[in-house]
Amino acid sequence: MSRPTIHDVARMAGVSLSTVDRVLNDREGVRKSTQIRVSEAMQRLGYERNLAAANLSRRRLYRLRFVLPSGSNAFMRGLETCLRERMAGAARESTLIEVATVPPFDAQALAAELRGIDAGQVDGVAVVATDATAVRVAVRDLRARGIAVVTLVSDLPSSERQHFVGIDNVQAGRTAASLLGRFCRWRRGKMAIVAGSMLVRDHVERRLGFEQVLRAEFPDQSISAVIEGLDDQDIVEERLARALAEDPGIVGVYSLGAGNRGISRAVSVLAEESRPSVVVHELTRFSRDALIDGVFDAVIHQDETREIDVAIRALRALADGGFVDGAAERIGVEVFLRDNLP
Amino acid sequence: MSRPTIHDVARMAGVSLSTVDRVLNDREGVRKSTQIRVSEAMQRLGYERNLAAANLSRRRLYRLRFVLPSGSNAFMRGLETCLRERMAGAARESTLIEVATVPPFDAQALAAELRGIDAGQVDGVAVVATDATAVRVAVRDLRARGIAVVTLVSDLPSSERQHFVGIDNVQAGRTAASLLGRFCRWRRGKMAIVAGSMLVRDHVERRLGFEQVLRAEFPDQSISAVIEGLDDQDIVEERLARALAEDPGIVGVYSLGAGNRGISRAVSVLAEESRPSVVVHELTRFSRDALIDGVFDAVIHQDETREIDVAIRALRALADGGFVDGAAERIGVEVFLRDNLP
DNA sequence: CTGAAAGCGCTAACAA
DNA sequence: TTGTTAGCGCTTTCAG
Numbered sequence: 001m002s003r004p005t006i007h008d009v010a011r012m013a014g015v016s017l018s019t020v021d022r023v024l025n026d027r028e029g030v031r032k033s034t035q036i037r038v039s040e041a042m043q044r045l046g047y048e049r050n051l052a053a054a055n056l057s058r059r060r061l062y063r064l065r066f067v068l069p070s071g072s073n074a075f076m077r078g079l080e081t082c083l084r085e086r087m088a089g090a091a092r093e094s095t096l097i098e099v100a101t102v103p104p105f106d107a108q109a110l111a112a113e114l115r116g117i118d119a120g121q122v123d124g125v126a127v128v129a130t131d132a133t134a135v136r137v138a139v140r141d142l143r144a145r146g147i148a149v150v151t152l153v154s155d156l157p158s159s160e161r162q163h164f165v166g167i168d169n170v171q172a173g174r175t176a177a178s179l180l181g182r183f184c185r186w187r188r189g190k191m192a193i194v195a196g197s198m199l200v201r202d203h204v205e206r207r208l209g210f211e212q213v214l215r216a217e218f219p220d221q222s223i224s225a226v227i228e229g230l231d232d233q234d235i236v237e238e239r240l241a242r243a244l245a246e247d248p249g250i251v252g253v254y255s256l257g258a259g260n261r262g263i264s265r266a267v268s269v270l271a272e273e274s275r276p277s278v279v280v281h282e283l284t285r286f287s288r289d290a291l292i293d294g295v296f297d298a299v300i301h302q303d304e305t306r307e308i309d310v311a312i313r314a315l316r317a318l319a320d321g322g323f324v325d326g327a328a329e330r331i332g333v334e335v336f337l338r339d340n341l342p
Numbered sequence: 343m344s345r346p347t348i349h350d351v352a353r354m355a356g357v358s359l360s361t362v363d364r365v366l367n368d369r370e371g372v373r374k375s376t377q378i379r380v381s382e383a384m385q386r387l388g389y390e391r392n393l394a395a396a397n398l399s400r401r402r403l404y405r406l407r408f409v410l411p412s413g414s415n416a417f418m419r420g421l422e423t424c425l426r427e428r429m430a431g432a433a434r435e436s437t438l439i440e441v442a443t444v445p446p447f448d449a450q451a452l453a454a455e456l457r458g459i460d461a462g463q464v465d466g467v468a469v470v471a472t473d474a475t476a477v478r479v480a481v482r483d484l485r486a487r488g489i490a491v492v493t494l495v496s497d498l499p500s501s502e503r504q505h506f507v508g509i510d511n512v513q514a515g516r517t518a519a520s521l522l523g524r525f526c527r528w529r530r531g532k533m534a535i536v537a538g539s540m541l542v543r544d545h546v547e548r549r550l551g552f553e554q555v556l557r558a559e560f561p562d563q564s565i566s567a568v569i570e571g572l573d574d575q576d577i578v579e580e581r582l583a584r585a586l587a588e589d590p591g592i593v594g595v596y597s598l599g600a601g602n603r604g605i606s607r608a609v610s611v612l613a614e615e616s617r618p619s620v621v622v623h624e625l626t627r628f629s630r631d632a633l634i635d636g637v638f639d640a641v642i643h644q645d646e647t648r649e650i651d652v653a654i655r656a657l658r659a660l661a662d663g664g665f666v667d668g669a670a671e672r673i674g675v676e677v678f679l680r681d682n683l684p
Numbered sequence: 685c686t687g688a689a690a691g692c693g694c695t696a697a698c699a700a
Numbered sequence: 701t702t703g704t705t706a707g708c709g710c711t712t713t714c715a716g
Contacts, residue, residue, distance in 0.1 A: 002401070002403075003433075005708090005709055005710080006709070006710065007709080015686075015687085016686065016687045016688075017687085017688090017709095017710080017711090018686070018687060018688080018711085018712085019685090019686060019687075020710095021710070021711060021712085022685095022686090024710090025711085029685055029686085030685070030686085031685060031686090034685085034686085048434060049709090049710080050398075050708095050709055050710070051434070052394040052397065052398055052435075052436075052709085052710095053398050053692090053708070053709035053710045053711090054709075054710050054711070055394065055692090055710090056392075056394055056395050056398060056692050056693065056694095056708095056709080056710075056711095057691075057692050057709075057710040057711045057712080058692080058710080058711060058712090059344070059692060059693095061344075091345075092390060092393070093394075094394075171681060171682055172682070174681035174682070175679055175681040175682040177681070178679045178680065178681045179679065182524065182525045182639070183524045183525075183527075185525075185527065185528040186527040186528035209681075213681060297524070305670070328647070330684060332676075332682065332684055333682040334674070334676060334677075334682075335676075335677035335678075335679070335682065336677075337517055337520045337521065337677070338520065339513060339516035339517040339519070339520045339551075339555060340513055340514070340516070340517040340674065340675040340676075340677065342672060342674055347692090347693055347694085348693070348694065349693080357702075357703085358702065358703045358704075359693095359694080359695090359703085359704090360695085360696085360702070360703060360704080361701090361702060361703075362694095363694070363695060363696085364701095364702090366694090367695085371701060371702080372701070372702085373701060373702090376701085376702085391693090391694080392692095392693055392694070394693085394694095395692075395693035395694045395695090395708090396693075396694050396695070397694090397708090398692095398693080398694075398695095398708050398709065398710095399693075399694040399695040399696085399707080399708050400694080400695060400696090400708080401695095401708060401709095
């Protein structure tokens with residue numbers, strides 16, 4: 001037969017629909033004894049609430065707010081585009097998506113934005129976190145106001161966010177080393193790391209993973225000093241070009257932050273046979289082109305479409321008082337070569 | 343405000359709810375002129391039907407049948423497990439999932455199974471196709487009976503299946519070559535291909551992609567004759583072991599079918615320094631272990647969880663007369679190293 | 685503390 | 701050809 005409804009439960013427990021509804025949503029005003037009777041009836045019938053019907057009746061609207069860094073970072077703009085593309089579909093599933101942007105790396109601005117979010121307007125927030133105390137506090141306040149919070153792409157450990165939607169960055173770094181180490185086996189030398197800033201948690205973790213694996217598995221390769229490119233393509237280009245010119249022993253480059261255009265330019269001016277192997281992060285139209293042109297060897301990626309979908313599902317579930325299935329909603333570290341591009 | 347409902351449309355068009363419902367579901371019995379009036383009202387209001395409400399009213403149940411090969415193939419068993427894990431969740435979204443298995447590579451058995459599916463019992467079918475005319479015919483009949491059909495993992499080109507949920511196997515082969523070519527740059531030699539059977543379309547495509555890239559990008563490496571292992575671990579082991587023993591020039595192995603346990607055993611008996619680089623397909627607990635032990639270098643994978651989810655979404659959409667967003671529901675060729683394992 | 689009744693947006697008899 | 705009415709499973713007043 002079909003699934004039991006509150007009618008079945010009501011009949012079995014000998015109460016009215018409203019009473020079943022009360023215990024179902026544990027509202028107050030039910031005598032302990034009847035509450036038990038109803039719960040037992042639910043148990044026995046294996047009752048499960050029909051969420052669609054409940055949402056229809058309630059005219060439930062999930063109001064979600066995404067807070068992203070502004071600026072030219074191609075990955076973040078891609079995330080935003082993807083989010084906007086999801087809006088129409090989400091509306092059909094009664095969820096309203098709004099996007100707010102704040103200056104990147106600016107903890108105060110981010111905290112202020114979060115503080116401005118009203119529980120009367122918003123049910124859940126997904127935020128690309130900047131790792132700072134002010135932000136942690138702001139997240140706690142959101143939660144205190146009953147708003148669900150997940151972090152996206154960049155986590156905020158030991159905060160009260162309920163879930164993190166993003167990749168394991170240590171793993172990403174390890175993967176980069178594993179690739180670069182194998183790619184460079186035929187010519188020992190130095191590996192150059194280009195980072196945005198060692199103040200950002202993701203970058204530190206990626207570097208850590210990279211160095212772990214390179215040292216353990218490819219001891220013949222050494223690591224040259226880290227180049228800080230501040231995620232700016234021009235600075236990246238200039239500093240990497242200088243490093244490559246000064247040290248012809250560099251056979252591999254791992255860029256773990258943004259500024260792929262700078263990497264590409266610095267490498268492609270070299271004669272083909274003296275170019276290092278290159279692994280970078282995030283598949284964008286720029287890194288894609290560089291991959292196709294053979295300037296980059298591999299791109300480590302996180303699937304932004306999936307991240308958005310997971311964040312939406314997670315926030316909806318949390319807003320309903322549910323939980324997130326970590327394993328099913330995991331975001332994996334993806335590897336792209338020229339040959340498996342989407 | 344909130345979204346317009348049929349009430350709004352009815353009022354604007356000056357008709358009753360039933361009439362709106364009639365044009366909405368283009369049922370007959372509506373005068374052309376009123377049908378136009380109603381459609382215009384919908385246009386003007388930007389009306390979109392609330393699927394959840396419609397399904398509630400209709401007590402809609404999506405009945406989906408998955409048809410998979412039986413046997414010990416670890417990937418297929420993984421698919422089945424994953425499917426069974428989805429059942430409970432699917433039930434909550436009013437979709438009933440049933441699984442049927444048929445002997446692998448047996449087109450007649452598969453066709454018979456499909457022929458036995460009753461439109462009164464099933465709304466959509468996902469099938470791991472065996473490429474044969476009998477199957478194509480069976481698929482056409484299913485469609486003729488009004489049942490939605492998608493192929494899963496293995497496609498059935500130029501059939502009437504409405505969508506294919508699986509990876510691009512040529513791309514998978516190219517990716518394998520790209521990896522193996524780069525991994526073996528330090529020691530030229532031969533690449534051994536281990537296939538299940540060249541009668542299976544996926545395997546042919548993977549081989550094609552592999553050879554394309556190897557020849558174009560790594561002309562120093564040559565390809566030794568294809569070893570047919572019939573997807574059986576013991577046969578695979580024996581034949582690969584013999585090939586490796588007879589030809590010490592083999593520096594790379596690409597296994598594009600099943601039988602990973604056989605590959606692993608044949609390789610791991612060799613001294614570490616004389617082992618070839620190995621790339622195989624499908625992440626299972628066996629290939630995973632081999633990856634961790636350093637016996638395999640990379641695994642090309644298709645995400646079965648995602649495949650199941652996409653197949654379910656696709657079939658539901660098709661059963662409602664909708665369509666599948668190919669780009670959004672694409673299954674990518676994934677690359678796993680020891681370091682980015684889930 | 686508990687129940688009756690109306691309604692969410694849509695569909696499905698049954699009349700007219 | 702069109703409209704009325706009674707639900708789908710759940711929530712929400714408002715009485716009692």
